[in-house]
Amino acid sequence: MAAYQTVVVGTDGSDSSYRAVDRAAAIAADTGATLVIACAFQPVGGRDVERAQDTLGADVAYQVVGSNPAEESVRAAAERARRAGAVKIDTVVVDGDPVPTLARVVAERGADLLVVGNRGLNTLAGRILGSVPAEAARKAGVDVLIVHTT
Template sequence: MDLLVALDDSEPGWAALEYALEEHPEADITVTHVVDLSESGYGEFAHLGSDTMAERRRERAEELFEEARERATGREPPAEIETELLEGPPATEIIELAAERGVDRICVGSHGRTGVSRILLGSVAERIARRAPVPVTIVR
């Protein structure tokens, strides 16, 4: 089984990775993180510039990947994961990667957001679940 785990630096994101490692110990797991420069905090572009901001987000993604590798190799038996850094709209990039790689399942963390349609799911998790070409496991 090939699994794609969408990882952001949130409790549900880490829970999705832990779920994949625990429930599918024999799977080939690819952990992906998406850098989306269109979602910038107030004034980030003005203070840092887009190149600096992009580089900081890529560096943070590498830190997330390193922690994911540590969590995977710290298991018994140790697991190996592949990592993939993407740039663009998160849901779109994750869905496209899943299709390109022919994965069997996507694991993603849920997020409680405001608004009636997002009481249980974050907007990224919701878009992935609605549009993915494969089954999606959403972990809280």
């Protein structure tokens, strides 16, 4: 099997998602792959911000509220990736839910590896509603690396 050519990693700006970015960047550096850092967001404004944060809760991975935090998340992730040795780095911020966004980015970029953190796998909500890592692994259609980040 050839080395990975394009690696997609999801981030929501959390410390745990940045640990997944670090691992994805190391893989990209080792294989010479392009690293695509993706962040899903839900645009909201005014009172909707508080309502969305209450609704989304702390266990929803790879999704931030509003576009500015998303832009900041991918910028910070790209800086980390450079420090970890990745050379070819693209960032993408997409309006949408985390799993469909990651699957779409994987397909659009022709990625052959998706990297996500394990946040949400062992929570009650994750077991009942499904977690981003588990759902992404089912729907990605490519190799998936779930990084132990918590």
